[in-house]
């Protein structure tokens with residue numbers, strides 16, 4: 001019978017002798033009548049007939065088919081239990097011209113690897129999965145699989161699978177057919193020669209689709225495991241027909257082309273462009289920037305999220321960088337930001353910055369009262385406090401430091417951009433400390449604020465802050481005792 | 482050009498320079514900017530970025546890309562690193578090079594997202610199953626986030642083994658100057674990779690060896706490789722370490738705090754020095770033993786309850802008194818706090834002169 005010969009003939013995609021196998025190198029390690037052997041043959045024949053051998057990468061799972069690479073004379077990658085679709089995803093994306101075949105059992109795919117298969121299918125990864133469903137864990141000796149039938153005995157369902165305890169068998173083909181992306185999903189069975197021929201067609205079709213870069217293809221194969229089922233090969237085939245088919249109906253669940261996508265295409269650049277590297281040959285411009293005779297400065301800036309706390313710190317750090325200083329900027333991050341408060345530490349130094357944590361700031365910029373109360377005591381002796389109000393809270397003082405009350409939010413409101421309160425404070429800070437020239441602040445802002453009108457307001461904000469300091473009442477009076 | 486850059490972003494810039502064109506990862510604070518920067522930069526350089534469905538998937542995608550011969554990066558933090566451990570064991574077992582960044586946060590469990598160094602054991606000592614090692618580098622600045630990521634790719638390829646950049650939330654989140662230079666080191670050939678080509682058809686990536694003798698031979702081969710790395714790759718930095726009476730030891734952000742603490746201690750008349758391991762595996766044991774030779778004591782500071790300190794004790798083998806000070810929960814020790822603790826343990830009183 002011609003059908004029979006196809007199944008028994010050895011494809012040239014298999015090794016002549018299974019030299020990767022420790023012993024008995026003429027035969028496979030599968031039990032007589034095992035479905036894996038049949039599926040292997042069908043895959044090998046399809047690869048051979050389609051001329052895909054040199055391009056094929058087979059990803060083998062953990063399960064009885066872990067040793068698929070003993071047999072397939074193709075590229076081979078062995079994956080962790082259940083992760084074949086993740087491994088295959090990266091293989092295919094790394095080498096789009098390759099033909100990537102994932103081979104998985106039911107424990108591998110539908111239990112431990114459920115997440116990976118669903119997501120790979122949902123992304124429409126352009127590879128093929130052959131899913132061998134034998135309703136049991138073969139390799140580990142007969143435990144329940146997610147596809148074990150209701151009432152079916154296994155070593156971990158000694159009274160048969162009970163839906164009250166283990167739920168119902170999972171229908172993977174149907175489940176994946178709820179997704180948009182897959183182009184081909186079919187369930188077939190190895191219960192008789194006619195169905196084996198259907199399986200053969202399905203395997204071939206899935207690989208043709210991959211060859212044509214059509215999308216994700218998936219073939220579920222109901223497969224006998226005579227050893228664990230404790231049956232003869234013939235009985236096992238019958239069991240597939242009689243017990244599995246009613247639970248897992250055969251047929252094509254998906255066969256369609258993907259609609260054209262409206263994907264945005266990222267612009268392409270050289271690494272040098274992306275990273276703004278100096279052109280080759282060009283001397284690195286600022287390898288050793290000239291050391292400016294500027295004082296170092298350690299600053300804490302604190303307030304509400306949304307007050308531009310982090311940006312103020314960044315502008316300051318960037319100014320220091322442009323002046324050839326060593327700088328660091330350390331932000332608060334995460335839920336603290338979400339809870340509404342924000343702070344950052346900035347160090348400007350003329351040598352390598354040690355700890356970027358500012359323990360005793362020379363300047364504290366407190367944009368609200370809680371920050372003032374929280375951080376004022378840490379300010380260094382003879383340090384400065386810039387407080388975003390007309391006056392300190394009643395009864396509050398900072399004995400070791402000079403306090404300047406700069407109602408930056410009010411001033412910024414008057415300028416028409418409440419968000420520039422941080423720049424009012426920066427103007428004040430620069431005027432007080434002379435740490436860095438104010439023009440540098442503008443130059444830095446030019447790179448951050450693209451809108452010219454807004455840039456102009458920022459300039460006014462810087463000026464207004466400086467102006468406020470120039471006109472300030474001597475600070476001693478403001479530090480109410 | 483010197484640019485102000487965030488530590489997490491510097492990782493991706495370093496990776497790009499090192500020829501990495503593949504990133505697979507899952508977001509987690511405080512590492513997410515690495516994924517975000519990779520999502521922005523890699524596709525523009527013709528590379529692949531994919532947000533995986535979990536860290537388990539991510540590390541197995543890394544396995545696939547590494548098997549395909551690509552330089553591949555992923556990043557995560559504590560809980561995600563725990564999920565990647567099986568994958569790390571497979572990667573080491575299958576001898577696949579890749580780079581994993583752990584931006585450490587507070588643990589155990591969900592802990593918090595503030596910086597901690599509680600993952601030392603999990604990455605330096607193992608964490609996954611079986612006899613393998615990770616190569617582990619510990620940056621202490623934004624510049625090193627880029628430089629050590631690049632080095633990690635080279636080491637990973639040289640030893641065909643995962644390399645880990647072990648850092649923390651502060652180094653990841655902070656901004657400092659970053660200077661990048663074109664990096665023309667050719668990438669090594671990977672004739673073992675599986676690429677779906679006629680030349681690579683005979684290649685097999687696997688970590689299964691059923692015969693005990695064969696697996697033993699494989700593990701011995703890995704062991705020999707690790708021995709070689711231990712000889713050749715230990716890196717460290719010294720500060721004020723010329724005949725110190727007390728040597729402070731810390732890595733990552735803590736080493737920055739210790740640098741300031743050394744200055745404070747010296748101002749108090751204590752001849753303090755700093756030893757900063759740059760590689761945590763291999764641990765620079767010999768260099769540490771040399772630096773600590775004439776010290777009265779070695780003072781180890783970590784953001785943990787005491788993990789690296791075990792390697793310090795092993796390196797010094799009881800020859801020098803080892804003291805430990807740790808903060809956890811996301812608290813970063815302050816230089817003053819460290820200095821005070823140091824002086825107290827040396828039996829001195831503190832005079833801050835304020």
Ligand SMILES: Cc1ncc(C[n+]2csc(CCOP(=O)(O)OP(=O)(O)O)c2C)c(N)n1
Pocket residue numbers: 062063064065081104105106107108109134136137138139140145
């Ligand atoms: C993380 C992990 N958990 C468990 C195992 C043990 N294990 C190996 S194969 C297997 C089940 C295999 O069953 P299936 O996927 O149905 O394949 P079959 O052997 O039936 O072909 C299990 C649980 C493992 N190798 N790794």
Ligand code: SF4
Pocket residue numbers: 029030031033034035036064134138139224225226227228
């Ligand atoms: S145990 Fe079952 S699945 Fe495994 S080889 Fe034997 S028959 Fe096949």
